[in-house]
Amino acid sequence: MPAFWHWFVVGLTVLFIIWCVWLVSWSAKQGPKNVGDEDLVGHKWDGDLEEWNNPAPKWWLYLYFITIIWGIGFLIAYPGFGNFKGALGWSSAGQYEAEMAAAAATYEPIYEEFAAMDFEALSQDPEANALGRSLYASYCTTCHGSDARGATGYPNLTDSDWQWGSSEQAITSTILNGRTAVMTPWGQILGSDEAVTNMAKYVRSLSGLEDADETIQAMQQQFTMFCSACHMPDGTGNQMLGAPNLTDDVWLYGSSIETIRTTINEGRNGQMPAHGNLLGENRTKILAAYVYSLAEK
Numbered sequence: 001m002p003a004f005w006h007w008f009v010v011g012l013t014v015l016f017i018i019w020c021v022w023l024v025s026w027s028a029k030q031g032p033k034n035v036g037d038e039d040l041v042g043h044k045w046d047g048d049l050e051e052w053n054n055p056a057p058k059w060w061l062y063l064y065f066i067t068i069i070w071g072i073g074f075l076i077a078y079p080g081f082g083n084f085k086g087a088l089g090w091s092s093a094g095q096y097e098a099e100m101a102a103a104a105a106t107y108e109p110i111y112e113e114f115a116a117m118d119f120e121a122l123s124q125d126p127e128a129n130a131l132g133r134s135l136y137a138s139y140c141t142t143c144h145g146s147d148a149r150g151a152t153g154y155p156n157l158t159d160s161d162w163q164w165g166s167s168e169q170a171i172t173s174t175i176l177n178g179r180t181a182v183m184t185p186w187g188q189i190l191g192s193d194e195a196v197t198n199m200a201k202y203v204r205s206l207s208g209l210e211d212a213d214e215t216i217q218a219m220q221q222q223f224t225m226f227c228s229a230c231h232m233p234d235g236t237g238n239q240m241l242g243a244p245n246l247t248d249d250v251w252l253y254g255s256s257i258e259t260i261r262t263t264i265n266e267g268r269n270g271q272m273p274a275h276g277n278l279l280g281e282n283r284t285k286i287l288a289a290y291v292y293s294l295a296e297k
């Protein structure tokens with residue numbers, strides 16, 4: 001915190017404490033001192049129920065003073081007084097780290113035991129899957145959905161289709177290091193709006209969504225020239241590059257002519273963030289096996 005804000009917070013805090021002390025002492029002196037004084041505030045209920053202007057009871061006032069002293073004690077012990085770190089040296093980050101270290105000490109041996117298992121067996125182990133499910137819930141649901149069925153641009157992890165591969169090595173690498181898909185824009189290279197539309201129709205024809213007339217058939221030449229390096233000549237894709245299979249009925253971005261035209265014109269750069277630092281190798285393997293267990297085989 002810059003010096004200005006440090007002194008600003010310290011000044012305000014001190015002023016506020018002084019004001020509280022003054023307010024409580026001042027209100028202690030208000031009102032008649034002896035119960036029985038003829039001092040009514042003027043409210044009347046049910047004909048004869050009246051409100052006396054009596055001071056707050058002493059024990060009540062002492063509670064206020066105790067609260068103020070407690071507050072000052074708190075500011076001495078814990079951070080809160082500008083830049084002052086507090087006499088106990090406590091910090092929320094420190095507490096978090098201590099809790100994480102304690103949790104790691106408890107759970108790491110369990111993770112290690114599971115991670116030593118064979119991947120296939122791990123994916124069928126109910127206890128490992130329960131662990132995997134809770135890891136999934138904490139780290140993956142925001143993008144892939146709580147049912148792992150994904151959304152537009154976020155792959156469905158429960159189907160049999162894999163953009164980047166379903167081997168142990170492929171899934172763990174996806175989670176540890178993340179993935180960046182590179183589909184460059186092709187609108188300009190194809191040359192005209194019509195060519196883009198025809199290419200979109202050709203792509204749809206690969207999965208039987210479009211009947212290919214001669215013009216569309218003719219796009220095969222351009223497909224071989226521009227697209228097959230990644231999507232393969234027959235359009236079945238390449239998991240090394242994350243280039244999707246264009247011949248099946250699974251679509252990451254959508255199968256309408258408009259959506260495919262956008263994909264071709266503007267390109268796509270899907271990003272799966274790396275989770276290695278968050279999860280470590282053991283938990284990644286448990287999670288990878290869980291994800292594998294969700295998928296149709």
Ligand code: HEC
Nearest residue numbers: 181182183186226227230242243251252253254268269270
């Ligand atoms: C450099 C490799 C590369 C080339 C060349 C390439 N693509 Fe792609 N394509 C990809 C990748 C990678 C993705 C996945 C993008 C993502 O996940 O964000 C993709 C995605 C797509 C999709 C979206 C599929 C879906 O499921 O929504 C279509 C359609 C597509 N490409 C068509 C084409 C066409 C047509 C061409 C040729 C004009 C082409 N691509 C050329 C790599 C390539």
Ligand code: HEC
Nearest residue numbers: 139140143153155162163164165174181242270271272275
């Ligand atoms: C910020 C969003 C985000 C989060 C969080 C996220 N993912 Fe992903 N994930 C993606 C995107 C986007 C892709 C597709 C990348 C591409 O276009 O190629 C992807 C791809 C994948 C794939 C590849 C699927 C295939 O067909 O090959 C797997 C497996 C995967 N994610 C698992 C996970 C797991 C497990 C977690 C939790 C640790 C996770 N993801 C967290 C966005 C996310």
